[in-house]
Amino acid sequence: MKQKRRFILSILFIPVLLFGQGISMLPSELPDSIFGSWVDDKNNVMLVVAPEYIVIQNELYYYNDIVKEKEVINLTCVDDFNVKYVSLTEIDSAGIYLDEGYKITKLVKNQGSITNKLPDAIIGKWYASKNEIKILEDEVLFSDYSYKVDYIISTDNSKHYFVLYKDGEYYFSYSYFNEDGHFLRTNFSKEILFKKESFFQKHFISFISIIILLFLFIGYYLFKWKIAMTKKKEVAKRMFTEMQLKSIRSQMNPHFLFNALSAIQNFINKGDSISANHYLTEFSQLMRLTLDKSEKGVVPLSDEIESIKKYLELEKLRFPFHYMIKIDPKIDTYLTEVPAMLIQPFVENAIIHGLNEKKGEKKLSIEFKIEEENLSCLIIDNGIGIKKAQAKKDTGLKREKYGLKLAENRINLINESYKTNAKVEIIDISNNTRETGTVVEILLPLRY
Known part of the structure; x- marks a missing residue:
């Protein structure tokens, strides 16, 4: 044609x-x-x-x-x-x-050397819209045809001119650089401008292979990390359970049992069988509640409040004090969960070392409310305060400190296991006001 x-x-x-x-x-x-x-x-x-x-x-x-x-x-x-x-x-x-x-x-x-081998600078793939051209050392592949090299001349490293032929027809091409990249202009059936393949295009298969290997490598180590984290959680759960048992053993200590049984014996000796039966009933119910929760990590807030009430009623039989439990109406005590027996040591500490040593009217307030995304428990007493209690160096103080330490350890385990920010803050209000007493704030997550 x-x-x-x-x-x-x-x-x-x-x-x-x-x-x-x-x-x-x-x-x-x-x-x-x-x-x-x-x-x-x-x-x-x-x-x-x-x-x-x-x-x-x-x-x-x-x-x-x-x-x-x-x-x-x-x-x-x-x-x-x-x-x-x-x-x-x-x-x-x-x-x-x-x-x-x-x-x-x-x-x-032109004094440049003439060769029949295309320079390395233009060997490779070039692209123009949907067209692709592949330049080899001594031939050019385009649109399923092979074009042989007839003439090549390079004036410098950036300008290359060459003539190709196929079936008796000749085609001129030349390459050049500009600010947009390396280009090749040809005139096979019409003039076409190709751009040299980028580094990414040239090594596309290698990139894909590396990415696949990288994903496999990351996936393998993520799998190992997940297994390690699962094992770590299991260890944390076991430690959590052990802390619960230690906490229960520390709370139901011989001192408490002795006082309870002594009080019952005292009522019996006085012939006050009604009070003795009442005390014994409250004591047995508290034991049952405690044992029921010993197998659980978290319990409904309603169960925890019931245990606290039983404990407070038992302590009131030994010496009189007034207590009040406030619950925010927004809180569903049956759906909201708290760590079992976590609050009781702080309540016991307020009674034994705060109210027990105080003269006059003795008050204890326990309040549950929602604070942002947390459950806040405030334990407020008008006892003698932290410093005076420590100064008395009561023989039971060491035991109570141990109970508080166990509670703090449990909170740390909760934070580690559930990735939460539970904490305890104890404030001696005797330092700042004419009133005396202690405020304990326990901040717990709403969900576990």
């Missing part, structure tokens, strides 16, 4: 010699000094002369007519759709004038 178009163009554009009588020539009869590549003053290839074709300003043409007049060679060249008239005037073997009709350019012979 291309040869047919060139034949039609050659019929339509038969050159007419206007000045003198010229000598018609065949391309093979051109002077040997003209063959090769010619560059301008910016080292750009402006002309490539070969026996089969001529490249002018990066456009490849075929010879239609060659006429020599003295030192001037007039060329009529055609491609698929155009006719090109140019004149070449040889100065010497190293210089030539290219006359394109509208301008004359002085060119010099």
Whole structure:
């Protein structure tokens, strides 16, 4: 098809010699000094002369007519759709004038080496929209066709010019750099501008392989980490259970049992069987509640409040005091859970070392309320305060400190196991006011 178009163009554009009588020539009869590549003053290839074709300003043409007049060679060249008239005037073997009709350019012979191997700088894949071209060392693959290398010239490391051929047809291509990257311009069926594959495109398979391996590596260590965390949680749960048992043993200590049984014996000796039976009933119910909760980590707030009430009623039989339990209406005591037997040691401490040593009216307040996303328990007594209680150095103080220490350890375990921010704060209000007493705030999570 291309040869047919060139034949039609050659019929339509038969050159007419206007000045003198010229000598018609065949391309093979051109002077040997003209063959090769010619560059301008910016080292750009402006002309490539070969026996089969001529490249002018990066456009490849075929010879239609060659006429020599003295030192001037007039060329009529055609491609698929155009006719090109140019004149070449040889100065010497190293210089030539290219006359394109509208301008004359002085060119010099390119001294760069000519090779049939494409440079490494352009080997690889290039992309243009949906088109892809692959450049090998001595051939170019495009649109399922293979194009062989006929001519290669490189003026420097950034400019490469080469001519390809397939089935008797020649195609000119050149590469260049600009601020947007490395580009390749070709003219197979039409002019196409390709861009060199990026580092990511070139190593895409390697990147995918590395990412897959990385995910497998991370997944493996995440799996191991999850197993380790599961084991750690199991250990924490066992420690939590052990702390619960220790807490229960410390709370139901011989001192407390002795006092309770002594009180019952005292009522019996006095013949007050009604009070003795009542005390014994309260005591047995407290024991049952305590044992029921010994197997549980957390219990409903309603159960914990019931245990605290039983304990307070038992202590009131030994010495009188007033107590009050306030519950925020927003709190559902049956759905809200708290660590079993965690609050009782702080209540016992308030009674034994605060109210027991106080003269006059003795008051104890226990309040449950919602504070942001936490359950707050406030234990307020008007006892003698922390400092005075410590100064008395009661023999039971060491035991109570041990109970409080166990409660604090349990809170630390709760934070570690459930990733919460539970805490206890104890304030001696005797320091700041004329009143005496202690405030204990226990802050617990609403959900576990």
